Amino acid sequence: MQTIENPQDYTGRYDFSDKQFAAACKLIPGGVNSPVRSFKGVNGSPIFITGAEGAVIQDVDDNQYIDYVGSWGPMILGHANPHIIDAVQNIVPLGLSFGAPTDRETCLADFICDRHKNMEMVRLVNSGTEATMSAIRLARGYTGKKRVIKFDGCYHGHGDSLLVAAGSGAVTQGIPGSGGIPEELANLTTVVPYNDLKATEVVFEKFDDIACLIVEPVAGNMGCVPPQEGFLQGLQKLCNENDVVFIVDEVMTGFRVHKGSAQTLYNIKPDLACFGKIIGGGMPLAAYGGKKEIMKKLSPLGDVYQAGTLAGNPIAVTAGIATVEQLTTKTYEELENTACYLEQGIKRLFEISATPLSINRVGSMLTLFFMPKAPTNFAEAQQYDKKMFDAFFHEMLENGVYLPPSPYETWFVSTSHTKEMIDLTLKAVETTLNKIKTG
Ligand SMILES: *Cc1c(COP(=O)(O)O)cnc(C)c1O
Numbered sequence: 207m208q209t210i211e212n213p214q215d216y217t218g219r220y221d222f223s224d225k226q227f228a229a230a231c232k233l234i235p236g237g238v239n240s241p242v243r244s245f246k247g248v249n250g251s252p253i254f255i256t257g258a259e260g261a262v263i264q265d266v267d268d269n270q271y272i273d274y275v276g277s278w279g280p281m282i283l284g285h286a287n288p289h290i291i292d293a294v295q296n297i298v299p300l301g302l303s304f305g306a307p308t309d310r311e312t313c314l315a316d317f318i319c320d321r322h323k324n325m326e327m328v329r330l331v332n333s334g335t336e337a338t339m340s341a342i343r344l345a346r347g348y349t350g351k352k353r354v355i356k357f358d359g360c361y362h363g364h365g366d367s368l369l370v371a372a373g374s375g376a377v378t379q380g381i382p383g384s385g386g387i388p389e390e391l392a393n394l395t396t397v398v399p400y401n402d403l404k405a406t407e408v409v410f411e412k413f414d415d416i417a418c419l420i421v422e423p424v425a426g427n428m429g430c431v432p433p434q435e436g437f438l439q440g441l442q443k444l445c446n447e448n449d450v451v452f453i454v455d456e457v458m459t460g461f462r463v464h465k466g467s468a469q470t471l472y473n474i475k476p477d478l479a480c481f482g483k484i485i486g487g488g489m490p491l492a493a494y495g496g497k498k499e500i501m502k503k504l505s506p507l508g509d510v511y512q513a514g515t516l517a518g519n520p521i522a523v524t525a526g527i528a529t530v531e532q533l534t535t536k537t538y539e540e541l542e543n544t545a546c547y548l549e550q551g552i553k554r555l556f557e558i559s560a561t562p563l564s565i566n567r568v569g570s571m572l573t574l575f576f577m578p579k580a581p582t583n584f585a586e587a588q589q590y591d592k593k594m595f596d597a598f599f600h601e602m603l604e605n606g607v608y609l610p611p612s613p614y615e616t617w618f619v620s621t622s623h624t625k626e627m628i629d630l631t632l633k634a635v636e637t638t639l640n641k642i643k644t645g
Contacts, residue, residue: 219267219269219604220251220253220265220267220269221267222254222265222266222267223251223252223253223254223265223266223267224251226254226266227251227252227254237251237252238252240375241375241376241378241379242278242374242375242378242610242611242612242615244611245611246378246379247378247379247611247612248595248596248599248600248611248612249596250599250600250611252611253265253266253267253269253271253603253608254266257285257286258273258285258286259284259285259286260284260285260286260620260622261273261284261285261620261622261623261624261627262285263275263285263608269606270606271603271606271607271608272606272607272608272623272627272630272631272634273285273608274607274608274609274610274617274618274619274631275608275609275610275617275618276618276620277488278483278610278615278618279426279457279458279462279483279484279616279618280483280484280486280487280488280529281488281618281620282461282462282484282529282533282537282541282570282618282620282621283487283529283532283533283620283621283622284620284621284622284623285622287487287528287529287532289528289532290487290488290525290528290529292528293524293525293527293528294489294521294524294525294528297520297521297524298521300520301520302519302520302521303516303519303520303521304520305515307518308518308520308523310520310523310524310527311330311518311523313523313527314330314485314493314523314526314527314530315327315328315330315493315495317527317530317531318481318485318493318495319495321461321465321466321467321470321530322466322467322469322470322479322495323466323469323470323475324469324475324476324477324479324496324497325479325495325496326495326496326497326498326501327495327496327498327501327502328481328493328494328495328501329493329494329495329501329504329512329517330491330492330493330517330518330523331491331492331493331494331512331514331517332490332491332492332514332516332517332519332522333363333482333490333492334362334363334455334457334480334481334482334483334492335362335363335364335365336363336492336514337363337457337480337481337482337492337493337494338362338363338365338368338420338453338455338457338480338494339363339365339367339368340494340512341418341420341453341478341480341494342354342365342367342368342417342418342420342453343510343512344451344478344494344500344501344503344504344510344512345417345418345451345453345477345478345500346417346418347503347508347509347510348417348451348500348503348510349417349418349449349450349451351415351416351417351450352394352415352417353394353395353396353413353415353416353417354367354368354394354395354396354416354417354418354419354420355395355396355397355398355406355409355410355416355418355419355420355450356368356370356371356395356396356397356398356419356420356421357397357398357399357400357421357422357425357584358371358397358398358399358400358583358584358585359371359372359373359377359400359425359427359428359431359583359584359587359614360372360373360400360420360421360422360425360427360428360455361373361374361375361376361422361427362420362422362455362457362480363457364376364384366387366388366391366392367391367392367394367395368395368420369383369384369387370383370387370392370395370397371383371397371584372384372427373425373427373428373584373614374427374612374614374615375612377428377614378612378614378615396409396413396416399583399584399585400425400428400431400582400583400584401431401433401434401437401582401583402583403436403437403440403441403444406419406440406441406444407444410444410448410450416448416450417450417451418445418450418451418452418453418478419441419444419445419450419451419452419453420453420454420455421438421441421453421454421455422455422458422459423438423454423455423456423459423467423468423469423472423474424458424459424463424468424568424571426458426459426571426615426616427458427614427615427616428581428583428584428587428614429566429573429575429581429587429613429614429615429616430566430567430568430571430572430573430616430617431566431573431581431582431583431584431587432566432568433472434582438454438472438474439472439473439474442474442475442476445477451477451478451500452475452476452477452478453476453477453478453479453480454468454469454474454476454478454479454480455479455480456468456469456479456480456481457480457481457482457483457492458482458483458571458616459571460479460480460481460482460483460484460485461481461484461485461529461530461533462483462484462569462570462571462618463538463568463569463570463571464538464569465533465534465535465537465538467479467481476496477496477497477500478494478495478496478497478500479494479495479496480492480493480494481493481494481495484529484530484533485526485529485530486522486525486526486529487525487526487528487529487530488525489519489521489522489525489526490516490519490522491519491522491523491525491526537621538569540621541569541570541619541620541621542569542570544570544619544621544623544625544628545567545569545570545571545572545619546567547625547628548572548619548623548628548631548632549565549567549572551628551629551631551632551635552565552574552632552635553565555632555635555636555639556639559639559640559643561576561594561639561642561643562576562577562578562591563575563576563577563578564577564578564579564580564581565580566580566581570618570619570620571616571617571618572616572617572619573613573615573616573617574598574617575587575590575613576590576591576594576595576598576613577589577590577591587613587614590613592613594642595613597642598638598642599611601637601638601641601642602634602635602638605633605634605637605638606630606634607631607634
């Protein structure tokens with residue numbers, strides 16, 4: 207570990223973070239273990255974190271921020287939720303991993319199946335990427351077909367077949383199609399604009415080798431972009447009529463937009479769905495599940511192989527159960543009220559300052575777009591005012607609000623965001639807008 211030679215030399219607001227980032231950059235590519243954490247997109251360097259509680263996160267320079275990143279989605283109950291921490295602390299002394307089944311895995315599977323009508327069986331994995339990647343393999347194995355349909359700006363983890371026109375960190379870093387993916391494989395993925403049912407129909411007419419269609423039911427990785435009326439239902443119908451597996455990627459929306467996730471909120475029936483983020487309560491845990499008939503193709507029952515040394519890890523599963531068991535209908539009513547109050551407050555302040563802004567919001571997911579009209583797809587989402595975004599991001603950080611460092615991300619409101627904290631956030635927005643106006 208680097209030592210600070212003269213602590214009295216470190217008087218700037220981000221000195222210790224900058225120092226730790228410089229050290230990290232020597233050993234870790236870009237200094238981060240996931241590109242979204244870098245502030246490269248906003249020409250800055252990331253703050254390094256010491257801990258967090260509730261809606262407040264603290265950096266190594268002892269600055270405190272109201273956090274709207276929420277570990278990119280999992281922290282729906284805020285950081286260090288006492289019930290989750292207790293559950294984990296109670297179970298840790300029994301051992302960290304066994305590589306053999308525990309009843310806790312069945313308990314979490316039961317939660318997922320109970321809350322989602324179409325989930326009959328689930329398999330637990332370690333990350334959202336693993337869930338989507340495995341769901342696609344399963345769909346290919348089940349149908350005997352090979353093409354994948356995805357939507358422009360949707361992010362489904364970094365599996366090879368899905369890193370084509372991807373959102374989130376991929377597009378922030380300027381590489382929506384990643385290097386290192388064979389053209390032969392990328393050619394098996396067809397990309398359609400989000401919310402464009404007509405274009406999807408055309409693709410379904412053109413190809414007869416489609417194994418699956420995968421979609422974010424509320425896009426959250428091009429900023430928050432909700433599905434238009436009838437879009438998801440239309441996709442479901444197309445899939446059903448063409449023997450295409452309908453995969454709903456709920457890694458972000460699962461337990462986020464409704465206690466039965468987006469599939470319940472929008473009344474759709476996925477053949478397979480993927481979960482992650484919230485179901486691990488902050489631990490590495492994800493899942494995919496769906497119709498028994500399809501899930502039974504998985505090894506050891508069927509011939510589609512997928513495995514994991516740490517899959518269904520007992521500590522992660524414990525954190526997951528302790529999270530979802532706290533999520534009730536009332537939780538989502540509270541989140542809706544808080545997030546609505548935040549949205550209305552921000553809109554009012556932008557109106558007063560005559561700065562163009564639109565906000566997309568679904569429950570506790572929201573994104574500010576620096577443009578007059580809210581986007582409905584990725585091409586539109588890219589029309590934002592970049593200079594304005596960068597200035598807003600940095601000034602909000604200065605004023606104690608930690609936001610995702612990219613316009614293609616979603617803010618997450620948690621149950622720990624009290625009215626007082628929203629008011630403080632609005633105060634920061636007001637200060638930020640005044641500062642930007644006066645240049
Ligand atoms: C975050 C995310 C993933 C990837 O999950 P990881 O755990 O980061 O691998 C996949 N799909 C969606 C919709 C996501 O938001």
